[in-house]
Amino acid sequence: GVSHVLTLVLQELSLLCKRDVNGVGMLYDLLRSRWLQALLKIYECLQHYLGKRPIPVTLQARALNREVVELLREAPQSGEIKELRRLLRAPHFKAALLSAHDTVAQKDFEPTLPPLPDNIPENEEAMRIVCLVKNNQPLGATIKRHEVTGDITVARVIHGGLADRSGLLYAGDKLVEVNGVPIEGLEPEQVINIL
Numbered sequence: 362g363v364s365h366v367l368t369l370v371l372q373e374l375s376l377l378c379k380r381d382v383n384g385v386g387m388l389y390d391l392l393r394s395r396w397l398q399a400l401l402k403i404y405e406c407l408q409h410y411l412g413k414r415p416i417p418v419t420l421q422a423r424a425l426n427r428e429v430v431e432l433l434r435e436a437p438q439s440g441e442i443k444e445l446r447r448l449l450r451a452p453h454f455k456a457a458l459l460s461a462h463d464t465v466a467q468k469d470f471e472p473t474l475p476p477l478p479d480n481i482p483e484n485e486e487a488m489r490i491v492c493l494v495k496n497n498q499p500l501g502a503t504i505k506r507h508e509v510t511g512d513i514t515v516a517r518v519i520h521g522g523l524a525d526r527s528g529l530l531y532a533g534d535k536l537v538e539v540n541g542v543p544i545e546g547l548e549p550e551q552v553i554n555i556l
Contacts, residue, residue, distance in 0.1 A: 420466045422459045491529040504549050
């Protein structure tokens with residue numbers, strides 16, 4: 362891997378160092394530095410990990426958890442079994458950890474969008490369907506009513522916010538629907554409540 366290549370480069374550089382070629386000594390010292398060696402080892406470990414992605418043992422950890430809790434209920438009730446049942450029934454364990462596991466294991470974390478219609482007239486304005494998953498964070502954009510058309514538009518996209526990081530919303534974009542709710546005729550405050 363990378364460490365082997367670095368070893369070969371260091372061998373070549375050591376020969377050049379003996380001949381006192383300009384700058385080779387500094388390059389040799391740099392390539393021999395402990396921090397670079399450690400960085401390359403980390404890089405190789407990451408490359409190895411990426412090649413062997415872990416595969417979940419089960420796609421339904423929550424169901425397995427329920428089954429284990431039921432089996433433990435029928436087992437002789439020692440202190441350890443009672444403690445294990447209490448841990449497995451804890452809301453933060455069931456709802457957060459196991460639910461997150463199942464979502465990732467099933468690769469079910471992308472929202473599904475409706476299909477685009479096939480018969481869009483050429484003279485019609487282009488429309489984008491944008492899907493942003495907020496996860497209890499602000500959108501990072503403000504909206505306003507357009508003075509002339511009365512449409513609800515994106516007034517400003519806040520730098521570093523969710524909308525900015527996604528690159529999907531721009532100032533001036535017209536909002537037609539939010540979370541499946543048509544917004545024509547609604548006030549900006551009502552749209553904010555839907556967001």
